[in-house]
Amino acid sequence: MNLSVKDAAQLLSVSQKSIYRWIKQDIIPAYKISGCYRFSKAELLEWATSRRRGIVVKASSDSGSEILPLPGLGAALESGGVFYRIEGTTREEVLREAVTHLRLSDNIDRDYLLEVLCAREELTSTAIGSGIAIPHPHHPSFLNLQRTRMMLCFLEHPVDFFAFDGQPVTILFLIVAQDLRIQLHLLSRLGFVLQDPEFRRVVHGEENREKIFTALVNAEGKLKA
Secondary structure: OOEOHHHHHHHHOOOHHHHHHHHHOOOOOOEEEOOEEEEOHHHHHHHHHHOOOOOOOOOOOOOOOOOOOOOOHHHHHHHHOEEEEEOOOOHHHHHHHHHHHOOOOOOOOHHHHHHHHHHHHHHOOOEEEOOEEOOOOOOHHHHOOOOOEEEEEEEEEEEOOOOOOOOOEEEEEEEEOOOHHHHHHHHHHHHHHOOOHHHHHHHHOOOOHHHHHHHHHHHHHHHHO
16 A cells, blocks of 8 residues: 555546545545555556556556566467356356366465455455456465466356446456466456457357457457557
8 A cells, every 4th residue: 555646646547636536435445544545556456447447557566577478368368268158156156167167287276266266356346347257366476376367257147246337247257367467467458458349249249269369359459559
């Protein structure tokens, strides 16, 4: 919690007046310490992504992990895979089923991964509205992953993720990254491509893997441009 109101406004490209208004409305993650409001950069960027403010992460790492390359969404999804008809009627059930299908090395404790994913949901829902949620660990470096993965899951049944728009979730983009910098990078890019009409159409239509990857690459290409 080392960011001031001024820092938060600069990070989110808004006025300080907007920050104070959001604090008053209790919709932005803020902490009052010694009479002053303070913010966590990671929480602000996650919040901005969930609200689809289109922020592109720049210098978002505090861990000195810049030596790790930043993967694109296509590469991350290729590593994680696309899965259909994921079973479950609660958040924990669908997350458990997703973790079961996730491509992980043998040294990764899947029960622990499920635990941290559920803890993240209890902290703040990762549902971003329109039936989509983006589960991810709050502190990904604890997992000691050797490779970053993003998994796309289509749920067999709509599940209540306590989204701000009240809609149940039918689509999960599950991100397990090597560190916070990479996680924020992918969250930011995913927030951007989910604004692309064609990509949203393909995803909501639960199209085949080839169409999904093509639409993702095209949408991400617009970000690069």
